[in-house]
Amino acid sequence: TILALCIFIFLWKRVEPELKALKWSMIFFFIGENFCAANFLFTENHDLYLFEYFHSLGMLLSFGFAGYALIEGIDRYAIHFAEPDKKCAFTIFCRRCIKYEPVACGLQSFLIFAGIAAALVALMPLSSELHPVSYNTSIWGTSYNYNHPIIYQLFEFRYFPLLASVLFLAAALILRFGQRNRLHLSKMIFAAALGCFGFSLLRFIVFHGYRTNLVWMDFWEEMTEFIFILGVISVLWFFRRSLFKRESNAADPA
Numbered sequence: 336t337i338l339a340l341c342i343f344i345f346l347w348k349r350v351e352p353e354l355k356a357l358k359w360s361m362i363f364f365f366i367g368e369n370f371c372a373a374n375f376l377f378t379e380n381h382d383l384y385l386f387e388y389f390h391s392l393g394m395l396l397s398f399g400f401a402g403y404a405l406i407e408g409i410d411r412y413a414i415h416f417a418e419p420d421k422k423c424a425f426t427i428f429c430r431r432c433i434k435y436e437p438v439a440c441g442l443q444s445f446l447i448f449a450g451i452a453a454a455l456v457a458l459m460p461l462s463s464e465l466h467p468v469s470y471n472t473s474i475w476g477t478s479y480n481y482n483h484p485i486i487y488q489l490f491e492f493r494y495f496p497l498l499a500s501v502l503f504l505a506a507a508l509i510l511r512f513g514q515r516n517r518l519h520l521s522k523m524i525f526a527a528a529l530g531c532f533g534f535s536l537l538r539f540i541v542f543h544g545y546r547t548n549l550v551w552m553d554f555w556e557e558m559t560e561f562i563f564i565l566g567v568i569s570v571l572w573f574f575r576r577s578l579f580k581r582e583s584n585a586a587d588p589a
Contacts, residue, residue, distance in 0.1 A: 336372070338564050339364040342571070353408035354578065356526075357567065360400035364564070367393015379480075387487060391534065395495070399530025401567070406522050412577055416442055417518045443510060450507025450525065457499040457532045460492040460539045468546050481549040483542060491542070495535035502528030 339361040346358040367390045374386035381387075415421035419434060426432045429441040469482035506525035509517050537559060545551040571578065 336365055336368045338568065339368070342564075342567060345571075351578075353404045353411065356400045356404035356407060357571075360397045360404060361567070363393045363400065364397035364560075365393075367391070367397060368560070381480075382482065382484075384486060388490070391490060391495075394534045395530045397530070398533040399527045401563075402529035402533070403523060403526035406526055408578075410522075412574075414442075417522075447507045447511050450503050450510065453528065453532070454500045454503035454507070457496050457503060457528070457535075460496045460535055463492055463539065463543065465489070465492065466546055468549065472550075483546070483549060483552075488542070491535055491538040495531045499528045499531035499535060502531065 343358055343361040343365065346354050346361070349355060349358065370386045370393060371390040374383050374390065375381050378386070410416050411418070414424045416423050416425070423429075423432055423434065423442065425442045429438075431438045433440040433443070465485050465488045467485050469480060469484070471478060471480050473479070502524050506521045506528060509521040509524065513521065537556065541552045541555050541559075545555070
């Protein structure tokens with residue numbers, strides 16, 4: 336959580352779209368995790384629902400903005416799919432490019448398929464059972480009640496998957512029927528879907544894998560989030576020469 340705040344401060348003045356998105360990803364991660372910490376530290380059984388909802392919302396927004404930063408970064412630095420004045424990296428596979436000839440775009444067609452496929456896969460948690468879990472244990476001599484009530488699972492395994500599916504499908508439809516100038520909107524909606532799907536899938540895996548021993552659910556959720564933050568730091572460090580080659584006071588494309 337502290338590392339996420341440090342990344343946010345480090346990126347505070349950056350105006351590049353991918354770095355701005357990453358900046359907001361980190362601050363939403365920081366806020367969401369602090370609601371989770373407050374729920375653990377200041378409530379009896381980690382059962383203040385409002386704090387857990389804010390924690391979930393912070394994670395959704397963090398994963399969504401991180402997804403947009405990844406999509407935008409790969410496109411701007413490697414693929415150039417959305418930039419009209421640069422040759423798309425996939426031209427070597429398509430042979431003919433929609434930017435220069437009246438032909439179908441192979442990459443766009445594949446992304447439409449990927450959006451529809453993701454909309455279907457996102458529905459996977461809907462067919463799972465909901466399990467009320469609550470048991471008492473002792474942590475280093477301190478009594479504690481581990482629980483994961485149905486009301487949390489309704490959001491994680493019902494509402495979030497449905498929202499992710501709708502957003503994935505919307506992104507695919509915009510890409511299919513919209514004009515080329517709608518690519519940016521499609522990216523944003525797809526990234527929002529990634530946020531919903533990513534958090535739902537993470538909770539789906541760790542809960543159903545460890546619902547009889549929730550300490551391991553918490554351990555692997557926190558470990559995965561820690562790896563996520565380390566991954567962000569790694570990307571910023573390994574690709575620093577490209578990411579930070581422009582001046583921070585460059586004009587904002589938006």
